[in-house]
Amino acid sequence: MTRPKKRFTQLIEEIDRTPWGPAEQALVADAVALAVELGDERLEYEARMRQTASANMNGATDVMLNSFAWCLARHDADPQRFPADLEYGGADLMWQFKWMASSLRSSPAFSVEQIAAVLDDMETHYRTAGLGMSGVLTARFEDAWDAGRIDDAEALRVQLEATPRDDHSHCDACGRSQFAGFFAETDRDAEAIRLVEEMLEGGFSCGEEPEHALSRVLVPYLRAGRLDEAKSAHLRSYRLAKDNPDNLRIVANNIVFSALTGNEARALAQVERHIAWLAHDGLNVDAHFAALAAFAFALDRVTAAGHGDAPVRGADSPSLIAFFGEHDGAWGAAELAAAAWGAAERIGSQFDRRDGTEGHARSLARMRALADEHYDVPIRSDAFATTPDSATPGDPDAWFDRVMDLAQFGAEHETLQALPHALAVEDRSKVAQLMSMRLGILIALDRADEAADLLPARIDALRAAGLDAQADLEQRVGLATFGLNTADAAAALEDELANAESLPAWSRGDIAISRASLHMQADEPDAALDMAEIAARAFADADDVRLSNTTTLVAIAAVLQKGDIEAASALLDRFLAQDDLSVGHRAQALQTRARVRGGSEDYARGAADADEASRLLAGLGATTALATAHLLAGALWEDAGDPEKAVARYRVTSRLVAQEGGDQAGADFRLARAMLAAGDAEVAAELFGQVLEREEQADVPAASRAMTASLLARSLGSAGEFGQAVGAYGYAADLFGEAEEHADQAMALTERAKILARFDEHDDAIESLEAASEIVRKAPEAVGALADVLHNLGQAYGAKQDDRAFALFDEVAALAQEHEAGWLLADVTDSRGRVLAQFGRIDEAVAAALTAADGFAAIGDAGSAGGSELFAARLLAGDDRAADAVPVYRSALEHAVEHAPLRQVSALELGNVLESLGRQVEAAEVRALIES
Incomplete structure (x- = not known):
């Protein structure tokens, strides 16, 4: 067992090499707890110094304040034992001082006097330590700016620029970002843009940079008419900021951008994605203020776009009651906008009362003034899920027609939802039909016990409608005519078929179509066709067009099960040419033909069928089925080589799945892939990142995550984010290795090497390719991958004048000749x-x-x-x-x-x-x- 002090040393080493985040936070907490257990204040000081930095980066303000206060007290009491700088590569105690005043200022619970005392204490410590005043002036500038004392802030900014930089000055990235934000807020847009572009050109970065700086110049870019730069800045800023709740201000700026630029659906999705962050850090109230104002502005734009009733997922969380108040059910966009404005005004007033200024009131006024601005910068990550052709039925008979259409399409869940509205019909035969629909769906959903409880009521309804022969039949066979797939049910149907001549035509058809269904489930298409033919004759005799058409669809399904695509296509064409089809039957036939055409590589016509099925389903309000129809249409347009049309369909699919539940990651994966194919790499990278995050949370198999990571890497590379692409390809390679997908692992390493070589990192590129060449030989059947890896390694060797290149070229040439x-x-x-x-x-x-x-x-x-x-x-x-x-x-x-x-x-x-x-x-x- 590892000794406690050795374990502490191991924890500190692990902390120092672990990126900021939950894993690192947990390690720090373990180190502090272990030091306390050991009773060693020197070790505890080492752990708490790291805890202060960790809490600052992860938005745990209360932890940060307590940890810093503990460390400062120890340092003041014994500077030799508890030095300000532990020289571990992280922030020292004097640097951490800069975070303290900012943290106190971020909550109105702390007074002006408390903030001033911290600033004065900071200056005293700096002077005592013989440090320069740059860090102190920076903290005083931030304090004046945040408090709304703009004249004081401007004077301090000028003084700060004239003060020599030192080891406790803001880094190049943070300093430029801070001044850029101040310039943007004081209507000096050109200067703000200049500073941020200097930062980007110099390659400066830090913990939350360049994402914070980019978010600060989004509106200045728009006002300058530089829309393309604004879009790129937004996509990059949001992609870098969206995973850390401590970046709430950055995300707020990006949400405002989405709302300002005609991307209201994206703005709504972003609000939903980040609204829970309000409850992350209870002391960062100023960030809450900024976020609430951004949410309110965005939701106003959503409302103005005609979607004020759109539900805002996540807003009804109990943790948000403190912000929005009690609410019955889901919040709509319009009502949540009003609540968010109210919360922002309440918080802003608390700050202004404390500071004796109108700084936060002015900030809200600036946000409201944006209502007069609009810029057209399309970003196609999200779409509103609407059913514009759908009208709510006005009476039970209209609801009956809706239920029939939904059932004839096969929209089981929507049929069950609509059924109660139709049960008030006066026609007893219609009531019996509705109960038949419910029984069939319950059986299909494996809810046979519920169906058995309902069967007596169905039989009573049949007798009330004067259909005693059918009632007697169902009394004898139970649930067999509703799709129950048991040996007893099949036997009961066979017995009835043997004596069917005495039954009414409709009942004969019912027995035959029920038996056909069981044959289909048993993969007996020929027998199913025989039964469908019997059913068709019976329903024709009964003059029931609806069930005649249902029978035809069963027959088409049987022909498809036989694999006779040509015959099925002909049947579908004739069926769709009929003028007596219900909306549900037509939509079902169109969707079936779309799949058939897709299987026959007739993608464009298949996609057109899927689009028409989507239109019909929208009219029925069949949202779950509509998501599937749009997904099919998107897949077919993608296969047809038209990714732009695929994107439009997948966007609707994604939003419907988000609203109705389903495979959100799968829908967004397809959307991202289509966007990448359409050349919209930046948005694709954002979506692939979100998909990968969901897949990791769901612990999906490594091979699936690897595919997402490799497409994320390709998107990042296409978007010019080469550094992140290198990391993503490396991660994809690790996941492919975990899944033992050797060829894919080697290709991921090869793509990584190509980027490294592009930036003259030839040694690292060769190392990656050499690893790939060893891995790919474990999959000799993957000839294409083997040839690609060896070819690239040969080229890399050649660039270094390493004659091992020629043997590799010989091997690739031999493979090419062998496989023609x-x-x-x-x-x-x-x-x-x-x-x-x-x-x-x-x-x-x-x-x-x-x-x-x-x-x-x-x-x-x-x-x-x-x-x-x-x-x-x-x-x-x-x-x-x-x-x-x-x-x-x-x-x-x-x-x-x-x-x-x-x-x-x-x-x-x-x-x-x-x-x-x-x-x-x-x-x-x-x-x-x-x-x-």
């Missing part, structure tokens, strides 16, 4: 030529490049052929063999007819070569091609 992969053979030959050139073996390099060009040309890739020839021509020209280069350049030009950039470069270089040979006329003719 002509393009790969040409590509690896081209790579060989380029590496040979690195070694100065010009003749061999030219020969390889020309061989590659021939290979590309043979398979019709003229652009790649021209690229290889251009490389060969350059080698010849650079080797003082200009005359030999001319025909190669001309061949490259011929291959570049459909590739304008290649054509222009080839023409320009050939012109220069011809001119060097004194062939001026030819040079002029070639250069003229650049203009053509």
